[in-house]
Amino acid sequence: MIAEPEPTTRFIRPARGLQFLDLGEMLHYRELLAYLALRDVQVRYKQTAIGVLWVVLQPALLVGAFWVFFGRLSGIYEGIGGTPYPLFALTGLLPWQYFARVLSDSGSSLVTNQRLVTRVYFPRIIVPISTAVAALVDFAIGLLLLVVVMIWYGVAPRVALLALPLPLLLLLLTSLGFGFWLAALNTEYRDVMYAMPFLVQFWMFVTPVVYPVTLVPERYRWLLGLNPMAGVTEGFRWCLLGAPAPGSLLWTSFVVASAVFMSGIAWFRSRERVFVDMLGG
Amino acid sequence: MGTPAISIKGIGKRYWLGGAVPYRAFRDTLAGALSLPGRLLAGTGRQSRREVFWALRNASFDVNPGEVVGLIGRNGAGKSTLLKILSRITDPTEGEIALRGTVSSLLEVGTGFHPELTGRENIFLNGAILGMRRDEIRFKFDEIVDFSGVAKFIDTPVKHYSSGMYTRLAFSVAAHLETDILLVDEVLAVGDAQFQRKCLGRMGEIAKGGRTVIFVSHNMAALRSLCTHAVWLEGGTVARTGTTDDVMAAYQDSIEERGDFTSTDLSSWPNRYGSGEARVVEAVLRGVDGQPARVLRYLEPAVLEFTLDSQFPDEITLSAICMTRDGMKALQLVHYDTPGFAPGVVFGRRKVRVGISSLPLQCGEYMWAIGVHGPGQTPVDVVLEVLPFSVEENPARTLRPFPSHQRNGLCSLLADWKFIEL
Structure with a gap:
């Protein structure tokens, strides 16, 4: 083995009080995180006929369907301000699909990895995080599709593109935050699994994914920000399509997402002590 | 010797018997909340319904570096719980454990193996799960494959393996763990008799290699040949510690005295x-x-x-x-x-x-x-x-x-x- 440092003493004690992320430990377990994410990626499209094509096909088909139904509605047409509808919808759908996938994958992650969690020690929070990392691969491929569509419609990137890390960060915070909550809740209440499809569907309707935010009256628009996914979709459209900057909506989203993220970690860490015993041997 | 490699002080683990059901549905909690006033009127509080069970209570002992210790005791004596606490899978309710050195635990072989992945991919995944670094796995890869005897199928998804091949590959990864402290639960009871002997042989090598090992097994003969010391757990506390022969003799006497198996x-x-x-x-x-x-x-x-x-x-x-x-x-x-x-x-x-x-x-x-x-x-x-x-x-x-x-x-x-x- 590689040169071993002087043995350090580690203590095992009953955990008490509020726990947050142990960053040093997370760093130590980064390889495991990578392998778990890699496993998810490797396994995802095994035994499928068209494999990774699904990543492009899914949003493409969805966009097509929404185009047929919503593309010609006058309210929507005016709201998107000249942007071709497929491009508009795709820009909203890609982050949305990422979010929806992380929500359901990380929500069920502790239960599907039950054997792992009850047999080996590692920071449990790695499990939902690894699902979010694995989903990034599909998201990146989806972005390539978006680039192709942008070229097709001759939409050139603008200066706002430099701000893309902002909505990206917001997307990650939101996805992980809700993922932590659901993952921990699911170990105690399997209702989470059953509620998930409805939750995702309902949530999509209250998020400006396939319709423009202008459908919501101006005075109530900041309220939309309370749904951080609204901030995400608006942010993406601002950076990629040159839509007007979302301003306060984005910042409200950031505040909400950060709160969900922090509380998600704290909740997860506090339930961590219980759910291993709940999951059983 | 000086400082012990493992020092266990007053460890206790409490389980709520009410929580023994694998999971709750929200409706149960709702039902519980709705019936609460009724129960309060009837004079039975919430607490009385949840019974407490201590799987371990006030367990203390030390293990010196290089000792190979067998944990023995009846089913339900707390052996597996103690191993789970030592490997940090579950938290103790009270007490403190000090571990000197790197620790790895082997509570089952093949944890995290994914049927769709190839043998090669699973070696890396399983190695990472067991706490091996990527360089370390890469370094030992040939040795692991060699030991398993499945070299020919290393790029085949393990779902096509026979259960024997699967077990051999899984054990081979585990057998190449190199930490100061190793915790092993009943993994010796896998595979056919011949493979069990190979496992036992490998465990013997590890045990003789100067590492600190804790074994849990019902296989008294195996423990006798592997262990220098033994700890006998009874009802969640330590009944006796000492050399393997001493403790096992006392343990077997107690079984005979109790006569709980006479007929x-x-x-x-x-x-x-x-x-x-x-x-x-x-x-x-x-x-x-x-x-x-x-x-x-x-x-x-x-x-x-x-x-x-x-x-x-x-x-x-x-x-x-x-x-x-x-x-x-x-x-x-x-x-x-x-x-x-x-x-x-x-x-x-x-x-x-x-x-x-x-x-x-x-x-x-x-x-x-x-x-x-x-x-x-x-x-x-x-x-x-x-x-x-x-x-x-x-x-x-x-x-x-x-x-x-x-x-x-x-x-x-x-x-x-x-x-x-x-």
């Missing part, structure tokens, strides 16, 4: 099948001294006794099968073995004695199945997995340098070898 009441034993017109209601296993025993020795006499309660109107056949822990049949005894003995038609209670002059079973863990059959081998009552016992090496009869536990097969006996004329 097993099988009248309501659940694991059985057959028409039920006759039933095996009681059984006992006796050792060389005629006393009830759970530990027998290779090539020593043993006696199986059982009581029959029959209303079956036809002639019966009696048989007994010795099975290993994983259900492999090692030995079958049938009443036809004794010329002239025929149970015929039995009404009411009869006691049957099966005398074995020289037990040919190799060291290991076994249990019995006792069968009563009617004409045409129709099962009347077959009780399964009763009277667990272990077989130990018999120093008086074992011929070095090839002791019975190193041989292939489940049985062995002293055959007559010599040269004869060409």
